[in-house]
Every structure is written in C-alpha cells, then in structure tokens.
Amino acid sequence: MLPLQILLFALAAPLLNGWVDMLRARLQNRRGPSPLQPWRNLRRLFAKEPVVPHTASWLFRMAPYVMFAATLLASSALPMLTVQTPLASVTDVLVLTGFLTLARVALMIGSLDPGTAFGGLGASRELMLSALAEPTLLLGLFSLAMTAHSSNLAVLVGHLLDTGMMLRPSFLFTLLALLMVAGVENGRLPADNTTTHLELTMVHEAMVLEWSGRHLALVEWSGHMKLLFYGILLADLFAPWGLADHASPAMLALALLCLMGKLAALGVVLALTEALLPKMRLFRAPGMLNLAFLLAVLGLFSHVILEHNP
Amino acid sequence: MLAMGLAMAAGLSAAGPRSWERLALQLLGASGLCSLAAGLWLLLGGPSDAVVMTLGVIPWHLILDPLSAVFLLPLGAVVSTIALYARPYLLHIETGFRRPGVATGFFVASMILVLLAAHAFPFMLGWEGMALASYLLVIQHHEESASRQAGLIYLLVAHMGALVLLLAFGLLAHGAGGPDFAQWRAAPASASAMAALALACLAFAAKAGLVPLHVWLPLAHPAAPSHISALMSAVMLKIAIYGMVRLCFDLVSVQSALGLAVTMITTGALSMVLGVVLALVQQDIKRVLACSSIENLGLVTMALGLALLYRTTGHAMLAAMALGAALLHVLNHALLKALLFLGAGTIQQACDTYDLGRMGGLLRRMPASGGLFLLGCLGLAAIPPLNGFASEWLLFQAALQSWQMEQGILRSLIPLAAACLALTTALGTACLLRLFASAFLGQARSRPARRAREAPRAMLLAQGMLAALCVLSGLFPGLLLMMLNQVTVALLHHPAVQTASALIITPVTATQASYAPLAVLAVIMIIALCTAALLHTRKRAALRRVQPWACGLGPPTARMQITPAALAMPLRQVFAGLLSIHERLGSPQGRRYHLEIADRTWDLLYAPVARFVMSLSRHAARLQSGRVRLYLGFSLGTLLVLLWVMSW
Numbered sequence: 001m002l003p004l005q006i007l008l009f010a011l012a013a014p015l016l017n018g019w020v021d022m023l024r025a026r027l028q029n030r031r032g033p034s035p036l037q038p039w040r041n042l043r044r045l046f047a048k049e050p051v052v053p054h055t056a057s058w059l060f061r062m063a064p065y066v067m068f069a070a071t072l073l074a075s076s077a078l079p080m081l082t083v084q085t086p087l088a089s090v091t092d093v094l095v096l097t098g099f100l101t102l103a104r105v106a107l108m109i110g111s112l113d114p115g116t117a118f119g120g121l122g123a124s125r126e127l128m129l130s131a132l133a134e135p136t137l138l139l140g141l142f143s144l145a146m147t148a149h150s151s152n153l154a155v156l157v158g159h160l161l162d163t164g165m166m167l168r169p170s171f172l173f174t175l176l177a178l179l180m181v182a183g184v185e186n187g188r189l190p191a192d193n194t195t196t197h198l199e200l201t202m203v204h205e206a207m208v209l210e211w212s213g214r215h216l217a218l219v220e221w222s223g224h225m226k227l228l229f230y231g232i233l234l235a236d237l238f239a240p241w242g243l244a245d246h247a248s249p250a251m252l253a254l255a256l257l258c259l260m261g262k263l264a265a266l267g268v269v270l271a272l273t274e275a276l277l278p279k280m281r282l283f284r285a286p287g288m289l290n291l292a293f294l295l296a297v298l299g300l301f302s303h304v305i306l307e308h309n310p
Numbered sequence: 311m312l313a314m315g316l317a318m319a320a321g322l323s324a325a326g327p328r329s330w331e332r333l334a335l336q337l338l339g340a341s342g343l344c345s346l347a348a349g350l351w352l353l354l355g356g357p358s359d360a361v362v363m364t365l366g367v368i369p370w371h372l373i374l375d376p377l378s379a380v381f382l383l384p385l386g387a388v389v390s391t392i393a394l395y396a397r398p399y400l401l402h403i404e405t406g407f408r409r410p411g412v413a414t415g416f417f418v419a420s421m422i423l424v425l426l427a428a429h430a431f432p433f434m435l436g437w438e439g440m441a442l443a444s445y446l447l448v449i450q451h452h453e454e455s456a457s458r459q460a461g462l463i464y465l466l467v468a469h470m471g472a473l474v475l476l477l478a479f480g481l482l483a484h485g486a487g488g489p490d491f492a493q494w495r496a497a498p499a500s501a502s503a504m505a506a507l508a509l510a511c512l513a514f515a516a517k518a519g520l521v522p523l524h525v526w527l528p529l530a531h532p533a534a535p536s537h538i539s540a541l542m543s544a545v546m547l548k549i550a551i552y553g554m555v556r557l558c559f560d561l562v563s564v565q566s567a568l569g570l571a572v573t574m575i576t577t578g579a580l581s582m583v584l585g586v587v588l589a590l591v592q593q594d595i596k597r598v599l600a601c602s603s604i605e606n607l608g609l610v611t612m613a614l615g616l617a618l619l620y621r622t623t624g625h626a627m628l629a630a631m632a633l634g635a636a637l638l639h640v641l642n643h644a645l646l647k648a649l650l651f652l653g654a655g656t657i658q659q660a661c662d663t664y665d666l667g668r669m670g671g672l673l674r675r676m677p678a679s680g681g682l683f684l685l686g687c688l689g690l691a692a693i694p695p696l697n698g699f700a701s702e703w704l705l706f707q708a709a710l711q712s713w714q715m716e717q718g719i720l721r722s723l724i725p726l727a728a729a730c731l732a733l734t735t736a737l738g739t740a741c742l743l744r745l746f747a748s749a750f751l752g753q754a755r756s757r758p759a760r761r762a763r764e765a766p767r768a769m770l771l772a773q774g775m776l777a778a779l780c781v782l783s784g785l786f787p788g789l790l791l792m793m794l795n796q797v798t799v800a801l802l803h804h805p806a807v808q809t810a811s812a813l814i815i816t817p818v819t820a821t822q823a824s825y826a827p828l829a830v831l832a833v834i835m836i837i838a839l840c841t842a843a844l845l846h847t848r849k850r851a852a853l854r855r856v857q858p859w860a861c862g863l864g865p866p867t868a869r870m871q872i873t874p875a876a877l878a879m880p881l882r883q884v885f886a887g888l889l890s891i892h893e894r895l896g897s898p899q900g901r902r903y904h905l906e907i908a909d910r911t912w913d914l915l916y917a918p919v920a921r922f923v924m925s926l927s928r929h930a931a932r933l934q935s936g937r938v939r940l941y942l943g944f945s946l947g948t949l950l951v952l953l954w955v956m957s958w
Binding site: 002006046049050051052053054055056057058059061065066068069070072073076087089090091092094095098099101102105108109112113114115116117118119120121123124125127128130131132133134135136138139142143145146149150151152155209210213214218282283286293296297300301304305 | 694718737743752835859871876
C-alpha cells in the first residue's frame with residue numbers, strides 16, 4: 001500500500017504543474033506546451049550528464065536526494081485516495097511540516113555550498129520568505145487540528161468528513177492563510193516567479209542555478225511534488241468529500257475522480273492568480289506573509305472563541 | 311556525592327603544579343561520569359539516596375531524587391565530554407591554563423551541590439559558588455577590556471539574582487519555620503509563600519537569561535573559553551530551570567499560581583522571539599549560540615508556565631505533558647548546545663577567529679567537524695527526526711490540548727503562545743542554517759580559513775559522543791520520556807506521555823497523535839537510497855567538474871559570494887523594529903561598509919535606569935563640597951536625628 005501510494009504520488013506530481021502551465025499559456029493567448037511537458041523535461045534531464053562546480057562539497061550532491069526523499073515522505077503520509085494512510089500512525093501533521101522544512105533546508109544548503117553569487121542571493125531571499133511562511137502553515141494546521149482535537153491526519157480528515165459541510169469562520173481564515181502560504185512556498189506569483197531568469201527578481205530559480213542533469217531533475221521533481229502536496233493538503237482539509245473510507249476498487253476509482261476534479265479546480269485558481277497578479281517587490285512580500293500570519297492567528301482565535309467544542 | 315568530591319578534587323589538583331593538569335581533567339571526567347551514572351541509576355529504578363552531612367552547626371541535607379537525577383544527566387554527559395575535549399583545546403591557549411582548571415572544578419562541584427541540596431543553605435552556597443566560579447572563567451582573558459566588562463555585568467546580574475533569591479528563601483524559611491526543604495514542602499499555602507515564589511522565579515529568570523534580564527548572556531558566553539561556554543550554556547542555565555521546577559512544582563504550595571503561570575508564558579514567549587531575532591543577526595559565532603540559548607530557555611520557561619497553568623486549572627495530566635516537554639527540551643538543548651559550542655571552539659582554533667565573516671568553505675578542509683556541526687545545527691533547528699524536534703513536537707501537542715480548559719481567555723492565551731513557538735521554530739531554522747552556511751559552506755573568506763586544518767582526534771571524539779547522544783535521543787525519545795515519566799509521576803501524579811516505548815511516543819491516545827522517528831527515518835532512507843541506486847547505474851555515474859557560473863566573468867572569487875550579514879539582511883529588515891541597527895559607509899571613498907547591530911533592551915530599559923542613577927549620584931555629589939565645617943555640621947545633624955530616633 002505504502003509503496004503504491006508513493007509511486008502514484010511521484011508519477012502524478014508533474015502533471016499538475018503541466019496542467020497549470022497549459023492553462024496559464026491559454027490565458028495569455030498562447031497555445032502552450034502539453035500537460036506532459038514536465039515529464040519530458042524530467043526525462044531529458046535524467047539522461048544528461050551532471051555538471052558539478054569544483055567548489056562544491058559532498059553536501060551539494062547529496063542535497064537533491066534528501067530533498068526528494070523528504071518531500072516524497074511528507075506527501076505519502078497525506079490521505080490521497082483513502083482516509084487511512086499507512087504512515088498516519090507514525091507521523092502527524094506537525095511532523096509533515098518538519099519534513100518539508102528538511103527539504104527546504106537541503107535545498108538552501110545545496111545552493112549555498114558552491115559559494116556563488118546567485119545561490120547565496122536566492123538562499124537569503126528564500127530564508128526570509130520561508131521563515132515567514134512556515135509559522136503560518138504550522139498555525140493554520142494547528143487550528144484545524146484543534147477542531148478535531150487531533151493532529152493525526154487520518155483522524156483529522158475523518159472528523160471533517162463526519163461533521164459534514166459546516167461554515168466555520170476559522171476555516172475561512174485558515175483557508176485564505178494557507179492559500180497564500182502555498183503560493184509563496186511553491187515560488188508562485190506574486191512572491192516569486194517560476195518562469196523568470198532575471199537575476200534581480202528570482203528566488204527559487206537562483207537557488208537551483210548550479211544543479212544540472214539528474215540533480216536538477218530531482219530538485220525540479222521535488223518542486224512538482226511540493227505543489228501537489230499543497231494541492232492535496234488543501235483538498236483534504238477544506239473539501240474532503242469523495243475520499244474512500246475503505247479500499248474497494250469502486251470507491252478508489254471514485255476517490256481518484258474526485259481528487260482529479262478538485263486538483264483541476266485548484267489549478268484553474270492558481271493559473272488565474274498567476275495571470276492576473278504582477279510580481280511583487282521582494283520587500284513587499286513580508287507584508288503579504290504577515291497578513292497571512294494574522295489571518296491564521298485570527299482563524300485560531302475565532303476557533304477558540306466561537307467554536308469551542310469540549 | 312562521589313561526583314562532587316571528584317570535581318572538587320579536580321579543582322584542587324588543578325591548583326597544583328602544571329604536571330597535575332592531566333590528572334585534574336581526568337578527575338573532572340570521572341566526576342561527570344559519576345553524575346551520569348548516578349542519574350541513570352536512579353531513573354532506571356534505583357532507590358533514592360539521601361545523605362546528611364554537618365558542617366559546623368549547619369546540617370547539609372543532600373538528596374538525590376528523580377528531578378535532580380534528570381538534571382544530573384546532561385551535567386554528567388557534558389562534563390565528561392568537555393574533560394575529553396579540554397586537553398587538546400587548552401594546549402592552543404597560551405595563557406592562564408591553571409585558573410580555568412581550578413575554577414572549572416569548583417564550578418562543576420557547586421552545580422552538583424545545587425542539584426542535590428535539600429536545604430536552603432547548601433543550595434545558596436552552591437548557587438553563589440556557581441556564580442563566582444563562572445565569573446572567574448568569564449574573565450579569563452582579563453587583559454581585554456570587553457572581557458572585563460562582560461564579567462562585571464555578569465557578576466552584577468548574578469548577585470542581584472542571588473540577593474533576590476536569598477530574600478525569597480528567607481520568606482519561605484520564615485513561613486515554614488525552618489530552612490529545610492522538607493519543612494517547606496509541608497508548609498501550608500500562604501501569601502508570603504506566593505511572594506517568595508515570585509521573587510525566586512525572578513532570580514531564576516536572571517540566571518536563565520530571560521528577557522529583559524538576558525543582557526549578560528551574549529556578553530559572558532563568548533568571553534569564556536569554548537568548553538566553559540558549553541558548560542555554562544548547556545548546564546548552568548539549566549540549573550535555573552531546575553530551581554524553577556523544584557520550587558514551583560515541588561516545594562511551594564500556593565492557592566493560585568495563575569498570575570505566575572501567565573507571566574512565565576509571556577516572558578518565555580518574548581525571550582523566544584527576541585532571542586532568535588538577536589541570534590539571527592549576530593556576527594560572532596558564539597554570540598549566535600548564546601542568543602539561541604536565550605531562545606531555548608524561553609521555550610523551556612514557556613513550557614513550564616503552560617504546565618503550571620494546566621496544574622492550576624486542575625488538568626494534572628496535561629501539566630505532566632507540558633512538564634515532560636520542558637524537561638525533554640532541557641536534555642536535548644544541553645546536548646545540542648554543548649556540541650555546537652565545542653564545534654565553535656574547533657572552528658576558532660582552525661580559523662583563529664569567532665567572526666563568521668572571516669570563515670567559509672571549512673567543510674572541505676574539516677569534513678568531520680563540519681558533519682558534526684551540521685548535525686547539531688539541524689537538531690537545534692528542530693528538523694525531524696533529530697532530537698530538538700521531539701521536544702518541540704511534544705510541546706505543540708501539550709498546547710493542542712488547551713481545548714480542555716474552561717476559561718476562554720486562558721484558552722486563547724495558549725494558541726498565542728503556540729503562534730510564538732511556530733514563529734520561533736521557523737526563525738531558528740533560518741538562524742542555524744545561516745550559522746552553518748557562513749562557517750562551512752561557500753569559499754574561504756580569509757587566509758586562516760583557507761589553511762584550516764582538521765581538529766585533533768580527542769576533540770572530534772568528544773563532539774562525536776555528544777552527536778551520538780543527540781541522534782540516539784532523537785530516534786528514541788520514548789526511552790528518555792520513560793525516565794521523565796518518573797519525575798512527572800512524582801510531582802504531578804501523572805506520566806508525561808501515556809504510551810512511551812523505544813520506538814513510538816503517544817502523548818494521549820493514538821487517535822490524537824503519535825510520533826515514531828525511527829520508522830520515519832527508515833522510510834526516508836529507503837526512498838533516498840532507492841533513488842540513488844536507480845540513478846547511479848552504469849554510464850550515468852560519472853559527473854563532470856566545472857567552474858561555477860559567474861555570468862561569464864571567469865571563476866567566481868570568494869568576494870562574490872554572499873556574506874553572513876547579507877544572508878540575514880532580508881530578515882533583519884523585517885524585524886528591524888526589535889533591533890537597533892546602525893549602518894554607515896566608513897572611509898571617505900565610501901568603500902567600507904560598517905554594520906552595528908545592538909539589542910534595543912539596552913537603550914530602552916537599562917540606559918534610562920543608568921541615567922537616573924547617575925543623575926541621582928550627581929545630586930548626591932553636591933554634598934561633597936570639601937569644606938570641613940559643612941562636614942562637621944552633617945555629623946552634628948546626623949547625631950541629633952539619631953538621638954531623636956532613640957528617644958522616640
């Protein structure tokens with residue numbers, strides 16, 4: 001079960017990014033690449049010879065593997081098709097964010113290792129963005145966990161399914177906060193731009209500049225998986241309908257269809273925001289992240305004050 | 311007991327001729343091992359040990375109970391490793407070997423005395439001995455004025471704290487009818503006990519370096535030699551925590567500790583945030599670590615406040631959980647911080663500086679030290695599955711249970727504390743990443759850093775032992791929590807976590823949360839190894855080394871890479887309100903950039919007080935006119951007033 005979910009997740013991840021890229025191209029009146037393009041890119045990169053700066057140490061070569069494994073582990077503990085997941089009994093939602101941090105730390109260490117100008121620049125910017133985004137993520141998850149009195153993801157999602165659709169102010173605030181965080185963490189507009197190669201503005205792209213070949217492929221693949229991670233996390237927490245509570249083929253097929261629908265809708269939202277919003281100045285981004293943090297705090301307070309259920 | 315004797319002997323033998331130095335360190339190591347063994351022996355089921363000694367008329371009750379044993383564990387581990395580390399380390403320090411030896415022995419002995427004391431007199435004696443011995447260690451480089459100033463401030467804070475503590479103990483002894491801890495435990499709750507508890511907590515907060523009494527800490531830690539800094543940060547600060555736990559949860563009973571609990575939570579949260587922001591911008595590697603100690607002690611205090619709050623509102627089970635989290639963090643932080651301070655000493659010997667801006671690229675020159683330092687950084691940054699994460703996770707779980715509280719205001723205080731914790735965790739990761747990257751990654755920024763050599767084997771072994779303990783306690787937090795359960799059962803009648811086995815910890819029930827670090831690590835290793843094995847096949851294993859990209863301007867030089875100050879610049883801008891930052895371009899051509907960052911607490915709190923005292927003394931100085939007649943008049947006046955008082 002666990003290897004199956006890991007494999008499914010890893011293989012599906014590039015498709016979401018491809019879908020968003022295609023939508024964005026259509027919104028900009030371009031034909032755009034097919035949604036399979038990220039897959040082709042990965043295949044090409046894996047076939048290429050990796051080039052390593054001679055100033056780099058062993059950490060530079062190890063970082064992509066750590067990043068890949070940590071992201072994949074975090075993702076495989078998410079309820080993807082079924083509510084129960086194999087890893088739910090040994091991790092919880094706080095541990096998952098810990099593993100996302102591990103992946104990010106590996107990325108930053110790798111980018112700082114060769115001692116180039118771009119890597120350092122990107123890392124210093126990412127240091128700020130992630131240090132401000134992570135507390136919001138933790139806090140948002142914390143207030144959702146307080147709703148179910150549990151930080152175990154399977155129990156949390158099960159609780160949300162059982163209580164059914166209910167308009168909770170805390171969920172609204174938390175959803176907004178988590179959407180902003182998801183955008184920033186995935187290097188999306190308006191905080192960062194995945195398609196830029198302009199030195200003055202790039203964050204994530206500056207960090208990955210020195211990697212190539214299979215190393216770059218792993219880093220990019222981790223990026224795809226992170227986007228899918230956030231997609232599934234948001235779908236699980238705010239629209240858990242359709243998740244299978246036991247693993248029969250019919251239920252699984254239905255769950256897969258529901259998930260694809262939800263992710264396609266999220267992709268549309270993401271593509272629309274990216275088409276409409278311009279890139280923000282770097283020092284405007286803390287303002288946005290502070291807003292997200294404030295929203296998460298508000299969500300927590302409104303839960304504690306308005307929705308207290310002993 | 312034996313451990314204390316050995317530490318004293320170590321101090322004494324260090325006072326002897328130079329050839330005894332080796333013996334002194336061996337004795338110190340033995341005392342560390344003894345404390346470790348005593349602590350483990352008790353926590354693994356041995357009976358508690360009580361000794362009464364008499365010194366003149368003062369009875370010395372020394373008792374080893376589970377709480378003391380828990381604090382003896384980090385003390386023992388750190389003391390025995392620094393004894394191993396100190397010999398090769400001190401060989402490079404040309405001056406003043408003998409004095410640190412004497413003071414170190416007495417320092418360790420008095421810390422053990424504080425932990426074992428069951429009577430106010432030996433406690434105060436150990437407390438004062440600890441302050442004085444560490445003062446001697448802080449001013450070891452007394453030829454430097456910065457060192458002397460740091461020592462003076464440290465001594466001042468330590469003695470203010472000791473005076474306040476003495477007052478608190480006086481009140482308690484008065485209320486309970488004697489200075490024995492057993493009498494205090496039996497005494498009924500009273501208002502004076504509450505006041506004494508608050509005073510004692512103030513004294514402990516000064517020792518633990520909590521905001522706003524933290525100013526001595528970033529000055530004193532860097533001034534001492536690295537192994538002493540490790541001892542101070544990893545053990546001495548924890549003694550203050552021991553005092554808080556002992557008084558709040560064991561000795562003093564009060565009607566309602568609500569105010570104290572809320573104060574502890576707020577102070578802890580403030581210390582956490584300010585400590586980590588200060589740590590983020592420091593340029594001196596030991597100052598970074600010292601400020602990070604403020605952060606972590608704040609975290610522990612917050613957890614203690616949470617425990618006190620839960621206990622006061624009648625949730626003893628949750629109180630035990632929060633207390634368990636606090637104690638687990640005490641152990642973890644002690645191990646990690648000792649590892650990092652020893653690493654800082656290693657770096658200093660290799661590069662001849664503590665300035666982060668003059669290091670860089672050390673990982674290639676010192677791979678073993680670099681790996682160990684990285685492990686310490688990741689652990690302290692609360693990255694799973696290392697040990698710093700386990701205690702923060704448990705604290706989050708304790709905060710998550712706040713829905714059980716009845717009062718809405720208190721219930722919303724805890725999530726706010728959790729928000730501070732989340733912010734601190736994220737900033738702490740950034741801070742430690744910057745620390746590691748500035749020292750070990752990139753290219754060398756100075757000549758000594760380019761020629762750095764790997765540290766001697768004994769120093770690496772000492773750090774390796776600490777690192778191994780960190781990894782073990784990260785992977786098997788259940789084992790530590792099983793020991794901590796004894797403390798929480800003794801103090802609060804509930805275990806810290808309901809189910810703790812070697813592999814998995816479950817704070818409440820399995821449906822609420824559980825954490826199994828080893829299983830998680832296994833999955834991550836399997837994924838990483840499978841990926842690596844799949845990719846490293848046949849022809850694809852080869853890779854090519856090239857020049858890094860510098861926009862076609864030839865090979866990038868060390869000056870093109872980012873500096874430690876620039877790495878923290880975006881976050882410094884965001885938190886500029888908490889710091890006082892002075893930037894200027896130095897020379898007339900404007901080619902030098904100076905950056906000075908100071909703690910605003912000095913300007914906001916201490917400077918006004920100092921100005922007030924100075925103006926008061928200037929007014930008082932007017933009395934000193936130098937005229938003899940006036941002085942005679944003063945004497946006459948005083949005499950008259952005294953006579954009047956006597957007759958009245």
